[in-house]
Amino acid sequence: MESKQRDAGALPYGVVASSVTPFNQDGDPDISRVHLHIDWLIEQGIAGISPLGSSGEFPALEYADRQRIVDASLEAVNGRVPTLMGTHHYTTKQTVALSKYAEGAGATALLVIPPYYMVPSRTQVMDHYRAIAEAVQIPIMLYYNIANTNVRLHVDDLLQLHAEGAISGVKWSDPAAAPLFDLIDGSDNAMRVYVGVDSVAFEGLSYGAHGWISGIPSIVPKAANALYQKLAVEHDLAAARAEWRKLLPLVRFEFAGIMTGDDPHWFAVMKTTLNMLIGPEIGAPALPVQPLPALDHARLAELLSAVGYPAAADGQ
Template identity: 50%
Template sequence: MPKPLFRGVCASTITPFNSRGELDLALLPAHVDWIISEGANAISPLGSSGEFPVMEVEDRKRVLEAALEANNGRVPVVAGTHAYSTQHTIELSKHAERAGADSLLIVPPYYMAPTPSQAMTHYRRIAEAVSIPVVLYHNVPLTCVDFTTDHIVKLFEEKAIGGVKMSNPEPDRICQLLQATGGDLFVYAGLDTVAFEGLCHGAHGWISGIPSMVPRAAQQLYTAIAIDGDLPAARAIWKKLGPLMRIQFSSYLSKGEGAHWFSVMKAVLNMIGPPVGDPQPPILPLQENYRKDIGKMLAELDYRVKS
């Protein structure tokens, strides 16, 4: 039987590099320990936050093996095995299954912008090659592939996917999928801007920046909505999380200048957790003018900010 998909908060773990741009996997165990101690229900190495595009296939395998070793079976591991080519995606997916990953997170083929029907065949071929569940990472801005609700439901009915991470700014897209499949398809809020609404609609979990930067606070929101059904408490938590979400996605939402979401993420992790290094260029470290405001936001969330 396939492994079950997780419920709750999933943190996308980072890939540490040194100042020369080389992998620094010695930093990874402390990062994974901190994420789990913060209450994450699952981890996802080599998602967008794992900077997978900057690495070749063999280095990505090394990163996943190191993350699995650091996790040591404590929480489910959703391995990012996306690549442009179906061949490389299958190679990475088979490796992830052999290495012990519980499921796979796979964004549609990017850059060449295949048609939805071509991208659906991509997922079908991956599913034929592995036995662990595939979570489709729906991310239109970075792939130019827009699966409709009908496309996703068809892939689910064919057993090509078991879940979907909806990084879509329309909360109703989450609602549509949940209603169309009766909740059998695991649907995750994949963008912090729709996390509150998505969880209220009944999303099975949350995989995005906030769970990866401040998992404890994300877990509090998930618990308030999904477990306790306490909307007043959830609103109070979101009032504190909202400013961090808005500054994190300021360049994304404006489609221009502002703080880059990943620069914010690595800066926050360095401010409150074990060191994780800087992003790989062309993404640059967070500008100093944002750090003071972010420090205040983190203190409001009861995190101790390192001097």
């Protein structure tokens, strides 16, 4: 493909939050409430917004609903911070179409997870991103997430896509830190690399990742930003350790279900947190993910208070 140089400078440094999608009691997205989380996040001082990621429950949404959320999210952001719009789909055709729609609507950049379920080959996945790059001019961030796609691209594949101008950055959502370090080193600071899983935020930011996009920034953004500032800006390792020790119990609670296959589900933790902190209008996850069991609410409230977010334990 012909190389297109994209402005990676449009991709922010720092803490980027994934905005959630509110659902009504019938399980349909409530577009009128999309702004609630976005407004709160911007007031909390985040560096960017990423709608329609995992936290936006994109697999639960029809194509037309995704378009509506693109529009509602951009209207809510209103240019206050950069917007990294999730435009993922299994098919290249649908991904390209939604990517073009998001670009036309005014998104700053795109966040695109590899095609999932059918597990295309590495070459086919790379061609998927090349096709998107041919269709749009704005930056594309590859959402590297083996657990949810079973797609394993090599670090050299990611660097090749960047060298071609197909991608401008990577959201690294994998608990393996060593290849993340290789990616940071290999890109020589020319490509934006974000930590995308909370459990390796400390390692990734201390090694030079440009930002952090994951669950914790979306629910306790000031606490996430405090860690980023200490590690990436002030380079104060002792102070950063203190911030991380405060956050780590919440991180472990958030992901306990992933380790065991039981409750709590990480996204139930997220939405219950936002119901506690913003209000019940945020709502529950789309089924089959169910709300956080009531017996876990008090523990969650304690963990939130410990990182500077006092919360009532009666959030739903």
